[in-house]
Amino acid sequence: MSFNVSVLPSGRSFTAEADEPLLAAAIRQGIGLPYGCKDGACGSCKCKKLEGTVTHGTHQRKALSAEEEASGFILTCCGVAHSDVVLESRQVTDESAFPIKKMPVRVTSLTRASGDVMIVRLQLPASDVLKYHAGQYVEFLLRDGDRRAYSMANAPHMQLENPGLELHIRHMTGGKFTDHVFGAMKEKEILRIEGPYGSFFLREDSDKPMVLLASGTGFAPIKALIEQMQHKNITRPAVLYWGGRRPADLYMHDWMQSKVLEMPNLRYVPVISDALPEDNWTGRTGFVHQAVLQDLPDLSGYQVYACGAPVVVETARDEYSALAGLPAEEFFADAFTSEADKAGAV
Known part of the structure; x- marks a missing residue:
């Protein structure tokens, strides 16, 4: 069973399966709802439910309080529709939704920028390209199924003079991935990433400071x-x-x-x-x-x-x-x- 989800004020709509988070359904169909972590922790995807029934999976109370939920607000990253739904949400424009890809990458350099920050450069496959907006992020796909997200620190046009992705990774003591970055990781190591993700990018249609x-x-x-x-x-x-x-x-x-x-x-x-x-x-x-x-x-x-x-x-x-x-x-x-x-x- 699937449900229709309409988004105001744009009037765009998409379908969500009965057990599918609204955000996942929107991303799958190229609808650019705002979001950040995708894990119910940051609240960036919070929006107002105008009509319909939505239940939530695991999430942080700081991202969506009980009072906000009672007032009709939802988190699309962990909200699941149980009927047709109408949302009120800001969203990115159609042409801003670049395709999400999985691809292998090779570590080309590891540069210690400070005691706990590593600048990691990744080489993309020669036969592929990752289109993204400055400000978006990719996720590392770890072997056990876990994911770790890091923002690109270089704008897309920088690929022309210095191909690859630049990431700034802070060491979290005991962190499964960052312990590896600051320990055993070596140049030429192969990793897998997926992206681009995120609705954080420059709104170029504004002239505001x-x-x-x-x-x-x-x-x-x-x-x-x-x-x-x-x-x-x-x-x-x-x-x-x-x-x-x-x-x-x-x-x-x-x-x-x-x-x-x-x-x-x-x-x-x-x-x-x-x-x-x-x-x-x-x-x-x-x-x-x-x-x-x-x-x-x-x-x-x-x-x-x-x-x-x-x-x-x-x-x-x-x-x-x-x-x-x-x-x-x-x-x-x-x-x-x-x-x-x-x-x-x-």
């Missing part, structure tokens, strides 16, 4: 966006607020400073939360999302692109809307949910 917000390796997709802006000669004002605990966490600080010199409409505000005396840090301190509010108390005319730790993304989403007037539809995010984050699902 942009706040780019990154914590830690949340800089990776932001870097791709900046490369895309430069390539497309997008001159909208943009400012990157990049936060880390210690200065070493801003592992491409010099790269960012050079981009600011090349791009007159781009500013860069590094923010450190736990600087020690030996760091000799003289820049901004505190929480990175709060630095934005200190400098820009009125965000009503902005777009915000936020990436990194879920607590940073979620707090920014809430406070920028409540305190600075940011329209909810102008906040675009990719929360980097770890396996530990997902383990708290209910």
